[in-house]
Amino acid sequence: MQTVFISELKPFLDAVAEDMDLYVPKNAGTHYVYNRYDPAAEAPVEFNNIRTCTPIKEFLFPLRELAAVFPEPLEPKDIKPFAVFGLKDCDLRSIEILDKVFTEEEFEDPFYTARREKMFIISSDCSEPAESCFCTILDGRPFAQSGFDLNISQVKDGFIIEVGPQKGKDFIEKHSQLFTETGEALLSEREENRAGTQKQLEQNNAELKFDTSIKEIVENSQDSEVFDFEAQNCIECQACTRVCPTCHCFYLYDTKREDYFGKMKMWDSCMRLAYAEVAGGANPRKVLGDRIKHRLMHKFSYFLDRYGIDMCVGCGRCVDAEAGGVDIREILKKLNEELKGKDKTKAKVAK
Amino acid sequence: MSQNLYQPINSEIVDIVDESPTIKTFVVVPEEKIKFKTGQFVELTLPGEGEAPFTPSSSPADTEKMDITIMKAGRVTGLLHECKKGQKVGIRGPYGNGYPIDDFAGKEVYIVGGGVGLAPIRSLFLTLIDRIKDFKSVVCRYGARTPDDFIYKKTLFGPWQKIDGVHMKLTVDEANGEWKDNVGVVTTILKRDDVNIANAVAVVCGPPIMMKFATLKLLEFGFGAEQIYISMEKNMSCGVGKCGHCMIGKYYVCKDGPVFTYDQIKDYPNIWD
Numbered sequence: 148m149q150t151v152f153i154s155e156l157k158p159f160l161d162a163v164a165e166d167m168d169l170y171v172p173k174n175a176g177t178h179y180v181y182n183r184y185d186p187a188a189e190a191p192v193e194f195n196n197i198r199t200c201t202p203i204k205e206f207l208f209p210l211r212e213l214a215a216v217f218p219e220p221l222e223p224k225d226i227k228p229f230a231v232f233g234l235k236d237c238d239l240r241s242i243e244i245l246d247k248v249f250t251e252e253e254f255e256d257p258f259y260t261a262r263r264e265k266m267f268i269i270s271s272d273c274s275e276p277a278e279s280c281f282c283t284i285l286d287g288r289p290f291a292q293s294g295f296d297l298n299i300s301q302v303k304d305g306f307i308i309e310v311g312p313q314k315g316k317d318f319i320e321k322h323s324q325l326f327t328e329t330g331e332a333l334l335s336e337r338e339e340n341r342a343g344t345q346k347q348l349e350q351n352n353a354e355l356k357f358d359t360s361i362k363e364i365v366e367n368s369q370d371s372e373v374f375d376f377e378a379q380n381c382i383e384c385q386a387c388t389r390v391c392p393t394c395h396c397f398y399l400y401d402t403k404r405e406d407y408f409g410k411m412k413m414w415d416s417c418m419r420l421a422y423a424e425v426a427g428g429a430n431p432r433k434v435l436g437d438r439i440k441h442r443l444m445h446k447f448s449y450f451l452d453r454y455g456i457d458m459c460v461g462c463g464r465c466v467d468a469e470a471g472g473v474d475i476r477e478i479l480k481k482l483n484e485e486l487k488g489k490d491k492t493k494a495k496v497a498k
Numbered sequence: 499m500s501q502n503l504y505q506p507i508n509s510e511i512v513d514i515v516d517e518s519p520t521i522k523t524f525v526v527v528p529e530e531k532i533k534f535k536t537g538q539f540v541e542l543t544l545p546g547e548g549e550a551p552f553t554p555s556s557s558p559a560d561t562e563k564m565d566i567t568i569m570k571a572g573r574v575t576g577l578l579h580e581c582k583k584g585q586k587v588g589i590r591g592p593y594g595n596g597y598p599i600d601d602f603a604g605k606e607v608y609i610v611g612g613g614v615g616l617a618p619i620r621s622l623f624l625t626l627i628d629r630i631k632d633f634k635s636v637v638c639r640y641g642a643r644t645p646d647d648f649i650y651k652k653t654l655f656g657p658w659q660k661i662d663g664v665h666m667k668l669t670v671d672e673a674n675g676e677w678k679d680n681v682g683v684v685t686t687i688l689k690r691d692d693v694n695i696a697n698a699v700a701v702v703c704g705p706p707i708m709m710k711f712a713t714l715k716l717l718e719f720g721f722g723a724e725q726i727y728i729s730m731e732k733n734m735s736c737g738v739g740k741c742g743h744c745m746i747g748k749y750y751v752c753k754d755g756p757v758f759t760y761d762q763i764k765d766y767p768n769i770w771d
Contacts, residue, residue: 214504217545217588222502254738257502369767396742399504399735401548408545410504417742425733426550426572429706431746431768441745449748 151319151326152333154305156194160232161186162322167228167267170206172199178467181206181231194301195233196275198462202392203238204245206231207262208414214258214399215410223261230267232299237282237462239270239294241392247454248395258412267314270295272341276348279463281476284355287461289344300337307337355476357483361457365447367489368440368482375436377478380471383435385416387465387473393446393458396422417442443478503738506543506588507532511581512563517649518642521614522579523555523567528589531561535596536625537618537729537757541737542566543588544581548574551734553756554592555617555650557624564589567617567649593737594756597622597701597727606634606693610712612641612684612704616649618729619703623658630663637693638666641684641708645670645677665692685711690719703729710770713760723761730756730763 153159163169169184171192178200184192206229215221242263249259273280273289282288291298296315300307307329310319319326357364368374388394398415401408415422418438424430432438450458459475466474513525532540536558543549550572556565570579581587599622607626611619619640626636642648648655648668659666669680669687680687684704700721702712709728716726732744732751739753747766749755763769 215502215506215588217506217543218508218586220502220505248740251739254503254740256740395740397736398741398743399549401543401546403546410506410543410549412504415741415743423733423743423745425731426575427705427731429731429771431732431771433768433771437767444747445742445745449745452748 149310149316149319150329150334151308151310152305152329153308153326156192156306158325159306159308159322160184160192162325163230163232163267163269163318166318166321167230169230169232172233175200179233181233184232192232194271194299194306197273197277197280198235198237198464199233200390200464200467202390202464203231203234203241204392204395206266207242207245207259208249208256208395208397211411211413212258213409214412217408217410219407223257226261226265228265228267230269232269232271234268234270234291234295235273235462236270236288236291237280237460238392239268239291240287240460241462242268243294244393244450244454244456244458244460245395247456267318268295268311269297269299271299272301272337272344274301274340274344276344276351277463277467278351279466280348280461281352281355281463282461283345283348283352284357284361285457285459285461288341289348290341300340302333302336302340304333307333355480357479358487359483361447361479362451364479364482364486365443367486368443371440371482371485373478373481373485374440375434377439377473378435381418381435381439381473382471383418383420384470385418386468386470387475388416388418388442389414390464390468392462392464393460417445439473439478443475504590504736506541506549506590509587509589511583511585511587514581514583517567517651518647520647521567521569521649523565523649524578524581525563525565526587526589527563532564532589532592533561534558534564534592536599536621537596538592538594539734539737539752539756540564540566540589540591540593541734542578543590544574544577545586545588547577549588549590549735550574551593551737551752553618553621553729555620557621557628559625559628565620567614567620569614591737593734593752595754597625597757599625602626602699603632604634604697606698607636608693608698608700608716609636609638610640610684610688610700610702610704610716611638612708612712613643613647614649615704615708615729616640616654619701620650622701627661627664630661633663634697635693636664638664639669639684639687639692640666641669641671641687641704643671644674646674683711684708685715688712688715688719695720695725698725700726701729702726706731706770717760723764724759726760727757728760728763730758730769732756 172195739750
């Protein structure tokens with residue numbers, strides 16, 4: 148792939164902001180959030196070394212949006228092109244997952260698709276993964292593999308920009324005066340950095356080893372007590388599903404306005420007690436442990452069966468956000484141990 | 499038609515039939531024709547108030563209007579029951595798979611229904627009798643709490659029982675006044691020799707508890723789990739397999755159902771809850 152070099156971020160970001168609305172990471176102390184880019188701001192934009200706290204889904208599938216209007220139908224308004232800077236590999240893979248759900252041929256969500264088409268993705272390499280990052284377990288990398296328009300890697304003297312397909316190429320051509328060539332030395336510096344972060348991640352996750360696929364582990368957990376045990380720590384804050392970049396459950400509700408009736412679409416959470424309840428009162432997942440189990444099954448079994456990929460990218464946001472101390476990695480570890488125990492018992496019985 | 503899958507088609511309630519103390523049938527005329535297969539469901543919106551899933555109770559052959567039979571069960575259905583003729587509503591759909599009636603050809607169709615579960619069954623029944631010669635027979639077993647709780651009384655107690663090829667038996671949990679027929683839950687009128695099981699399919703629709711015990715009874719008679727078709731009532735909201743509310747195991751009831759064979763769902767926990 149084509150690469151170019153810049154020594155400073157600002158002229159590049161200014162050029163992006165000339166063309167479209169740009170959102171950039173902002174350091175909020177313990178984590179990064181997204182803010183609208185202000186070219187006049189004094190403080191420079193910080194290169195986020197790790198994913199933001201807020202999930203990328205909010206750019207494509209906002210927390211709340213108007214989905215239909217009565218009596219005149221609502222079609223997606225002209226969405227202006229916008230750019231987001233600082234997405235990591237886990238974020239790009241979360242978009243791939245959401246695309247499966249919302250751009251399905253037969254049932255395409257017009258609002259998601261409209262935003263997706265207008266989104267200009269500027270990803271960047273990770274260099275300081277958190278303790279909670281476990282992307283390498285789910286085939287993730289600390290650098291973007293695909294799905295970006297431009298990807299930025301920080302090196303000692305500046306930034307290497309890797310150019311993605313059409314939209315990225317067009318941008319680089321349009322603003323060619325900003326960029327210089329990259330040489331072998333810069334590219335090998337980038338490879339060294341990437342390998343270093345990859346190694347760090349693998350060390351972080353050295354203990355997270357499974358004896359078989361995660362799919363097999365969760366599918367064999369139907370009678371496990373681990374979920375009810377974990378439920379004792381869960382305070383049902385639903386933060387895990389809010390910050391999860393792949394969780395996409397939503398809730399439709401109707402509203403009255405002065406001159407129209409609206410149907411709203413809002414994020415929902417499968418961890419909520421009444422989530423699956425019907426008007427008659429029946430609810431297949433009244434028990435919290437069953438809801439935790441359903442969430443894991445959805446991520447590692449059901450979604451995989453339907454769309455061919457896991458519905459988890461290992462970004463660890465749920466681990467960081469979790470107020471009660473429920474840790475998806477620990478649950479998987481425990482289930483793996485249980486399955487190992489079962490297999491041993493089976494082997495004994497067979498003898 | 500709107501390209502927005504969340505946008506309902508503007509419709510109007512043109513007639514309302516009181517079926518029982520808690521059940522009404524709303525005759526709805528949509529501005530655009532809605533073609534559906536029997537057993538598929540629609541999302542009915544009461545503008546500004548809410549939306550809920552219902553399986554139309556009319557025949558798909560009637561493309562001018564759609565009957566939707568609704569039991570007062572929650573907030574939205576309660577508000578719908580207060581609606582008058584002329585009320586504007588919205589319809590999205592149809593969604594889901596419907597009954598595979600072509601697969602029923604040449605077979606005995608054994609229909610077990612209870613309460614408001616007769617609504618989807620009425621649509622199926624009307625579809626079957628339109629081409630009754632395609633099926634070996636249609637054997638119906640319906641139950642209601644009391645004689646007053648039967649819906650579609652005018653046709654159920656009369657014309658439907660006289661159709662060639664249709665065999666019908668009714669029961670009530672509690673009799674009153676004139677009732678001379680069977681008293682007992684619907685499973686008490688299911689008999690092993692009602693149909694030739696080897697060449698039959700069963701269709702079960704009703705309240706969850708009734709579906710559970712009817713299914714168990716059919717299995718006991720020797721029906722295979724793959725011969726029993728169940729219409730699942732779950733919290734279908736988006737209707738297009740995205741919002742997640744109606745999931746049973748890996749299935750989205752709205753997209754993969756609402757009609758399942760018992761075989762497809764029997765291993766998932768709490769399917770009747």
